[in-house]
Every structure is written in structure tokens, then in C-alpha cells.
Amino acid sequence: MIKAVLYREGKNLTGCRLKGHSDWAESGNDIICAGASILTCSCVNTLENVYGIIPRMNEVNEEEAILDFDLPDMTEAENEKAQVLMNMLRQGLEDLSAGHPQNVTLSIKERRKQK
Numbered sequence: 001m002i003k004a005v006l007y008r009e010g011k012n013l014t015g016c017r018l019k020g021h022s023d024w025a026e027s028g029n030d031i032i033c034a035g036a037s038i039l040t041c042s043c044v045n046t047l048e049n050v051y052g053i054i055p056r057m058n059e060v061n062e063e064e065a066i067l068d069f070d071l072p073d074m075t076e077a078e079n080e081k082a083q084v085l086m087n088m089l090r091q092g093l094e095d096l097s098a099g100h101p102q103n104v105t106l107s108i109k110e111r112r113k114q115k
Contacts, residue, residue: 002036002104004093006086007070009111012079013086015070016040017058022103032096032103033065039092040067043085047071051081070111 002022007015018040022032044067047053055069071082090108097104 001102002033002065004036004097004104004106006090006093006106006108007111008108012083013071013090013108014111015055015058015068016043016086016089017066017068019064019066019068021065022100024100024103032100035096036093036104037067039089039096043089044069046085047082051078051085053078053082 002018002020004019005017006013007017018036021027022030022036024030024032027033044055047055053072053074055071057069059066059068071079071086074082090106093104093106097106
């Protein structure tokens with residue numbers, strides 16, 4: 001099961017933690033894992049490479065299938081751009097979990113306290 005958590009602060013999405021395998025198919029043939037991965041990686045890569053917003057990578061572990069990031073402090077203009085991408089990520093993960101509830105869960109929680 002892929003467990004996706006989006007973190008929010010007020011109305012803003014501020015981070016994401018994706019963990020686990022969907023077990024829909026064997027590794028290398030699992031389109032559910034591929035979908036979740038491409039959504040999340042595209043969000044992070046677009047933040048960095050298009051908008052110059054460098055997310056804080058809290059944990060990346062391919063073996064355990066973990067990708068965990070938070071948005072950095074940003075200007076209002078940067079936050080507006082980041083929210084478009086974070087809401088795209090939310091919508092994509094909602095669609096994936098709605099279509100495959102036995103393989104993907106999505107929750108939205110208040111932002112964790114930074115260490």
C-alpha cells in the first residue's frame with residue numbers, strides 16, 4: 001500500500017510524504033507505483049527546474065519507497081506558483097487513490113513541526 005500524506009498550513013499545501021509500494025504488480029511493472037512516483041517527482045522537479053524553488057528533501061529512500069519533502073520559506077509570488085503544483089499533486093493523488101483505494105491512501109494533515 002502506498003501511503004501518501006500531504007501537509008498543509010492553513011489553506012497552503014506545504015509538503016508531501018509518499019511511502020510504500022502499491023503491490024498492484026511486481027516491481028518494474030506496477031503502473032500504480034509509477035503513477036504516484038511520476039506525480040511526486042514531477043512536482044519536485046518542476047518546483048526546482050522551472051521555478052527555482054528548492055524543496056527541503058527530508059528523506060529519499062528508493063529501497064523503502066520513501067519520498068518526503070517540504071516547501072521552503074518563499075515569497076508570496078513563489079508560494080502562488082508552488083500551490084498550483086502542490087494542488088496538481090493533490091488532485092493526481094486523489095484520483096489515483098479513488099481509482100485504486102486498495103493500493104493508495106491519501107490524507108491531508110496539518111504541517112509537522114520542523115526539527
